[in-house]
Amino acid sequence: MDKKIGFIGCGNMGQAILEGMIASGQVVPGNIWVYTPSPDKVEALREKFAINAAESAQQVAQVADILFGAVKPNIMLKVMSEVNSSLNKDTVVISIAAGITLETLAKVLGHDRKIIRAMPNTPALVNAGMTSVTPNSLVTAEDISDAVNIFRSFGYAEVVNESLIHSVVGVSGSAPAYVFMFIEAMADAAVLGGMPRQQAYRFAAQTLMGSAKMVLETDVHPGELKDKVCSPGGTTIEAVRVLEEKGFRSAVIEAMVKCMAKSELLSKS
Numbered sequence: 001m002d003k004k005i006g007f008i009g010c011g012n013m014g015q016a017i018l019e020g021m022i023a024s025g026q027v028v029p030g031n032i033w034v035y036t037p038s039p040d041k042v043e044a045l046r047e048k049f050a051i052n053a054a055e056s057a058q059q060v061a062q063v064a065d066i067l068f069g070a071v072k073p074n075i076m077l078k079v080m081s082e083v084n085s086s087l088n089k090d091t092v093v094i095s096i097a098a099g100i101t102l103e104t105l106a107k108v109l110g111h112d113r114k115i116i117r118a119m120p121n122t123p124a125l126v127n128a129g130m131t132s133v134t135p136n137s138l139v140t141a142e143d144i145s146d147a148v149n150i151f152r153s154f155g156y157a158e159v160v161n162e163s164l165i166h167s168v169v170g171v172s173g174s175a176p177a178y179v180f181m182f183i184e185a186m187a188d189a190a191v192l193g194g195m196p197r198q199q200a201y202r203f204a205a206q207t208l209m210g211s212a213k214m215v216l217e218t219d220v221h222p223g224e225l226k227d228k229v230c231s232p233g234g235t236t237i238e239a240v241r242v243l244e245e246k247g248f249r250s251a252v253i254e255a256m257v258k259c260m261a262k263s264e265l266l267s268k269s
């Protein structure tokens, strides 16, 4: 893509996006401008990726066709209001700040501005993110496609209506935490069975990744995949029985219901 990409803020998540788009060849480093308040950090990014180091957020805003706001949620609106007058009419602003709605962004940027709200998750840091992309009505099909392709450069991304944002928080944004707990618990049990701890983490994590890959790549229902592992009278159905008895699936559902409700509550405060 020929478009000029700007980053205001480029910490953990900004850098994951930056690396993804460069590594995939979608954007050449010379078309990327970055500003963060610490000149040494911008300089380090310039040295590592050969991007352009900007001297101010306004400079990034002036040049960008697509502008990423990749700062913490508590300063996102302030930062956006400071650069708003420097933006071009057609610039697409992409906010990755958790919890900030399209309407709140539009109140600061103007209701005539193309805005995308995106929510990546932490596996983006290892090129396996899941990102929801929610454009406002002014964003064109081409802009949406550009944004989805950028987020797919370090994982997977899909367009999602904003009404589903709390489900996104539950099923991908917050979800790595519960998955890590599952891996930890599996490893603890393997350690109980005598396996060294580091080896137990590898076995548990690889099994989780492989199982997820089967769901994504075979298109077979997860319940059917589970059934295929359970031989009659065997070890696996024994574990499944205990998980059911302990309310495993119900615990996950109830936890996510609370997570989604909390997300909704926070979005109103």
Ligand SMILES: NC(=O)c1ccc[n+]([C@@H]2O[C@H](COP(=O)([O-])OP(=O)(O)OC[C@H]3O[C@@H](n4cnc5c(N)ncnc54)[C@H](OP(=O)(O)O)[C@@H]3O)[C@@H](O)[C@H]2O)c1
Pocket (backbone or CB within 6 Å): 008, 009, 010, 011, 012, 013, 014, 035, 036, 037, 038, 039, 041, 057, 070, 071, 072, 073, 075, 079, 096, 097, 098, 119, 120, 121, 122
């Ligand atoms: N990390 C995640 O897993 C994750 C997942 C989903 C969404 N998000 C969202 O991503 C956003 C960024 O999170 P992060 O984890 O990448 O944070 P981070 O690592 O702390 O990075 C924040 C960046 O903002 C810069 N910054 C601070 N004050 C600024 C200002 N006044 N003007 C311009 N830039 C400023 C920082 O620059 P200096 O280092 O120079 O101070 C840094 O580059 C957040 O809104 C968060 O909600 C993160």
